[in-house]
Amino acid sequence: MPSTVICVWLDVPLRGAFSYLHDAPLPSGQRVLVPFGNRQMCGVVDNSVTPDTIAPEKLKPVLQVFDALPPLPESLLAQVRFAARYYLHPQGQALFTALPTMLREPRDVRLPDRACYQLSAQGLAQPPAARSTAKLALWQALHEPQDRDALRKVHAQAAAYLKAGLASGDIAEVPWQAPELQVAGELALNAEQQLAVDSVAASLDGFAPFLLHGITGSGKTEVYLQLIARVLAAGRQVLVVIPEINLTPQLIDRFARRFPATKIVCLHSNLADGERLEGWCDGWLGRAGIVIGTRLAVFTPLPRLGLVIVDEEHDGSFKQQDGLRYHARDLAVWRAHTAGVPVLLGSATPSLETVANAEAGRYRKLVLNQRAHGSASLPQVGLVDIRRQKLVEGLAAPVLEVLQQTLERRELSLVFINRRGYSPVLACTGCGWTSVCKHCSARMVLHLSARQLRCHHCGACERIPLQCPSCGNPDVQPLGEGTQRLESALQRMLPEARILRIDRDSTSSKAAWDAIYQRVHAGEVDILVGTQMLAKGHDFGALSLVTVLGSDGGLYSADFRAGERLFAQLMQVAGRAGRAGVPGRVLVQTQWPEHPLYQALQRHDFDGYAAAMLQERREAGFPPAGFQVLLRADAPAYADAETFLNSLLAQLGELPAGLNMFGPAPALMVRLAGRERAQLTFEAEQRAVLHGWLRAQLPLIEQLARKAARGMRWSLDVDPLEM
Numbered sequence: 086m087p088s089t090v091i092c093v094w095l096d097v098p099l100r101g102a103f104s105y106l107h108d109a110p111l112p113s114g115q116r117v118l119v120p121f122g123n124r125q126m127c128g129v130v131d132n133s134v135t136p137d138t139i140a141p142e143k144l145k146p147v148l149q150v151f152d153a154l155p156p157l158p159e160s161l162l163a164q165v166r167f168a169a170r171y172y173l174h175p176q177g178q179a180l181f182t183a184l185p186t187m188l189r190e191p192r193d194v195r196l197p198d199r200a201c202y203q204l205s206a207q208g209l210a211q212p213p214a215a216r217s218t219a220k221l222a223l224w225q226a227l228h229e230p231q232d233r234d235a236l237r238k239v240h241a242q243a244a245a246y247l248k249a250g251l252a253s254g255d256i257a258e259v260p261w262q263a264p265e266l267q268v269a270g271e272l273a274l275n276a277e278q279q280l281a282v283d284s285v286a287a288s289l290d291g292f293a294p295f296l297l298h299g300i301t302g303s304g305k306t307e308v309y310l311q312l313i314a315r316v317l318a319a320g321r322q323v324l325v326v327i328p329e330i331n332l333t334p335q336l337i338d339r340f341a342r343r344f345p346a347t348k349i350v351c352l353h354s355n356l357a358d359g360e361r362l363e364g365w366c367d368g369w370l371g372r373a374g375i376v377i378g379t380r381l382a383v384f385t386p387l388p389r390l391g392l393v394i395v396d397e398e399h400d401g402s403f404k405q406q407d408g409l410r411y412h413a414r415d416l417a418v419w420r421a422h423t424a425g426v427p428v429l430l431g432s433a434t435p436s437l438e439t440v441a442n443a444e445a446g447r448y449r450k451l452v453l454n455q456r457a458h459g460s461a462s463l464p465q466v467g468l469v470d471i472r473r474q475k476l477v478e479g480l481a482a483p484v485l486e487v488l489q490q491t492l493e494r495r496e497l498s499l500v501f502i503n504r505r506g507y508s509p510v511l512a513c514t515g516c517g518w519t520s521v522c523k524h525c526s527a528r529m530v531l532h533l534s535a536r537q538l539r540c541h542h543c544g545a546c547e548r549i550p551l552q553c554p555s556c557g558n559p560d561v562q563p564l565g566e567g568t569q570r571l572e573s574a575l576q577r578m579l580p581e582a583r584i585l586r587i588d589r590d591s592t593s594s595k596a597a598w599d600a601i602y603q604r605v606h607a608g609e610v611d612i613l614v615g616t617q618m619l620a621k622g623h624d625f626g627a628l629s630l631v632t633v634l635g636s637d638g639g640l641y642s643a644d645f646r647a648g649e650r651l652f653a654q655l656m657q658v659a660g661r662a663g664r665a666g667v668p669g670r671v672l673v674q675t676q677w678p679e680h681p682l683y684q685a686l687q688r689h690d691f692d693g694y695a696a697a698m699l700q701e702r703r704e705a706g707f708p709p710a711g712f713q714v715l716l717r718a719d720a721p722a723y724a725d726a727e728t729f730l731n732s733l734l735a736q737l738g739e740l741p742a743g744l745n746m747f748g749p750a751p752a753l754m755v756r757l758a759g760r761e762r763a764q765l766t767f768e769a770e771q772r773a774v775l776h777g778w779l780r781a782q783l784p785l786i787e788q789l790a791r792k793a794a795r796g797m798r799w800s801l802d803v804d805p806l807e808m
């Protein structure tokens with residue numbers, strides 16, 4: 086009769102762990118099969134949990150122990166415990182989010198062969214006949230321990246050779262051991278790069294967070310690679326987290342060429358389940374020297390972790406937008422802290438959160454201000470004032486002219502259309518007034534159908550003004566519109582231009598991207614047209630002109646992060662111009678040429694603009710000056726979502742000092758996938774006040790949600806990026 090009570094996490098939306106019986110204790114991290122309701126589920130044992138006080142005779146037994154793999158490591162359980170607590174998410178679900186799919190399933194999992202092989206004494210004494218070059222090469226290679234992958238690289242006949250050798254006793258299985266580190270093709274660093282490498286290298290034996298602020302093309306990746314070399318040389322592992330869009334074959338090749346003998350694992354959401362499991366286990370079991378991947382890679386257990394790198398740390402794709410809404414950059418910093426190793430956050434346009442941390446002295450800032458390629462200089466940024474221009478199909482004459490000239494010189498242009506779904510904010514074309522809410526610091530959004538301005542932060546409503554409340558000018562317009570038809574108009578106005586449009590569809594697959602690169606590099610394109618996609622780190626070679634259209638919508642947006650995003654995007658697209666010795670030029674069409682954002686862009690002054698934006702955030706109490714949690718509710722009908730939030734409001738009681746609540750208000754994108762979304766915003770200057778209080782409200786929220794209208798769903802978003 087089983088008698089030991091075992092606590093198990095399951096992938097269910099409930100806050101606690103579940104108790105089962107087994108005939109002996111099981112280690113934490115052990116995967117097991119347990120009955121749950123009328124199903125059988127995979128569970129993970131956690132002995133740090135105190136079991137419920139349920140009479141043992143009511144508990145069900147563990148059905149099976151999945152022991153083909155070792156128990157999941159304590160470090161992973163600790164990371165999940167932290168993430169669940171921080172993101173106010175059920176711990177069982179958080180744990181299963183962190184696992185590769187195959188480890189979530191109610192099945193035992195066996196690993197593919199990762200054994201190593203080497204010649205036995207008998208095999209050593211019998212070199213193959215010199216005629217067989219394949220056998221000779223394999224025999225040579227097997228003087229050192231080799232795994233199957235490595236042998237396959239030596240010769241395609243490896244499998245057959247191995248099989249025969251094992252049968253005859255010429256080859257023996259030996260314990261796995263790390264291959265000798267090889268480092269190929271290191272570049273001589275410039276002074277700034279050297280200083281960055283030296284600073285981090287001097288701090289390898291403890292937690293030390295660094296911001297590597299380097300302009301586009303300044304050689305950040307080279308800095309990473311040289312630091313990685315040192316960490317690998319010390320026998321330790323490196324975690325590199327990068328945005329989805331940057332996980333290109335070019336980047337992986339660059340790593341593989343630099344470290345030809347090191348096992349490099351690449352993890353992302355498009356892998357087959359088996360591949361993902363294999364890579365994850367190679368990290369966990371210590372065989373991979375480098376794990377490089379998108380946000381999910383941040384959960385890969387690495388027993389000998391020596392360095393964490395987050396590239397393009399400002400990138401929005403690090404934030405998971407459903408389930409456990411974690412931020413991979415923040416979890417990466419937590420991991421480095423817990424493991425006692427340095428973490429390097431790299432970007433040309435760091436997030437204000439990171440800038441604020443650097444300013445406060447919590448992160449050390451390393452700067453790369455020079456482009457690594459000697460001759461390339463920074464592009465010249467021009468502002469085209471469209472208040473004094475008649476636009477033809479959204480294009481100002483001077484912009485069209487420069488496009489024409491660039492075309493005549495047969496040089497490549499890029500037209501960047503900023504069209505992120507900015508909700509329309511009203512602006513005065515005369516004095517620059519915008520529709521700011523009287524009750525909070527947010528901007529009110531135009532709702533034409535209701536003939537209203539609505540604040541999506543606090544929920545306030547107002548009538549649409551017939552003239553500017555500040556100067557009386559009747560010309561009050563919604564911002565950020567008028568770029569829709571631009572792409573086809575461009576083709577009509579420049580009929581001889583070979584235009585290539587880049588959108589989400591044309592970039593959804595790797596093959597599509599390769600085709601784009603190929604056409605661009607083969608000189609078959611004159612003008613690239615596209616949206617946000619183009620702002621990321623793609624190297625299209627010699628771009629001589631970048632024009633930016635429709636960016637004003639990001640200046641005065643209902644989303645307080647819009648300015649930060651826009652500035653980062655414009656810095657990044659501007660960074661595409663003027664590479665490889667071709668002087669670049671950037672032209673921005675705007676009705677606010679005197680706006681500090683554009684002025685800073687013209688001076689390439691990230692620091693100045695970041696300081697101004699941080700000041701604004703401090704005044705408004707927005708992150709990083711304060712902390713936010715959103716309670717979102719969505720339902721097929723808006724009223725159902727709102728009713729749930731109101732029922733909660735009625736029962737929340739008094740808020741603790743220092744905590745503010747706004748709403749219910751519609752989300753900025755009210756309708757999404759057939760559902761309508763409302764939200765409450767909680768803000769506090771102290772994170773502990775905010776999280777502690779909300780954690781205490783969870784039972785109430787859950788209880789009210791059970792009584793809410795059918796189809797109503799809710800979630801908490803800690804440190805939300807999308808409003």
Ligand code: ADP
Nearest residue numbers: 272273274275301302303304305306307457458
């Ligand atoms: P970033 O990651 O900052 O955009 P990269 O590391 O990709 O920059 O470097 C940009 C280009 O400059 C690459 O082609 C790289 O090979 C080259 N590069 C980087 N560092 C050096 C260096 N120290 N000497 C010469 N070329 C370099």
Ligand code: ZN
Nearest residue numbers: 513516553556
């Ligand atoms: Zn005005």
Ligand code: ZN
Nearest residue numbers: 522525540543
């Ligand atoms: Zn408001």
